[in-house]
Amino acid sequence: MVICKLLRTFSPFATVILRKEHKIIFSAPFLPKRLCVMDSRSPELNSVPKVDIDPEGVFKYILLNVHTADAEAEGASVTILRGYKRCNYHSDIYDEVQEKLKPLDCEPLGGGRISHEPKEKKIHIYGYSQGYGKADHEVAAKLIKDAYPGYKITISDEGY
Incomplete structure (x- = not known):
């Protein structure tokens, strides 16, 4: 197997x-x-890290649905979160991730911002993306909580 x-x-x-x-x-x-x-159905999807964010600071993030183009694995998908300070726009994150994930396909589910304070073990998720709309911050919080156990994760619909 x-x-x-x-x-x-x-x-x-x-x-x-x-x-x-x-x-x-x-x-x-x-x-x-x-x-x-x-x-x-898709070992390739299982190898994709669910969360990849910068180690500290305030930056934009997006949620993405990643799936295979393989008809045999139809329906197999995974939701991932990516956030980087180096990307000025949510679409910059999408372009970077899309290139890295080839041959897998991905589509943006929305975006926002993250404030990551590693010394205090706090991550705050808030805001929205003008291009992709507001991400489901509850989904983002669950993904981050699994990747950063011991952190205090908060969300807010306030702010841009």
Whole structure:
């Protein structure tokens, strides 16, 4: 099984617990959460980090839906978050991510801003993108909370 081999590359201790439909639930002692879910229809999607943001500062972010162009894996997708100070516009983030993710396809779901204070272990999500509209800050907060355990995550619809 391809997924088992993929898991074993991460850890020889990874164990597949249940296979239901196209989801694989596995145990991996090297991860913060012991139980994880992978979509067996697309190993490429499983290798895409869910969150990639700058280590500190205030910057724009976007949520993206990433999916394969493969008809066999139709319906397989993942939501990711990207935010970088170096990008002046939300569309700059999209262009950069789209190029990095090839051959996968992606579409923007909305944007906003993030204030990341690593010393205080705080991340504040707020605002909107003029080009893509407001991202679902609740979804962004969940993704960030999973990537930054121990951080205080707050959201607001105020501000640009």
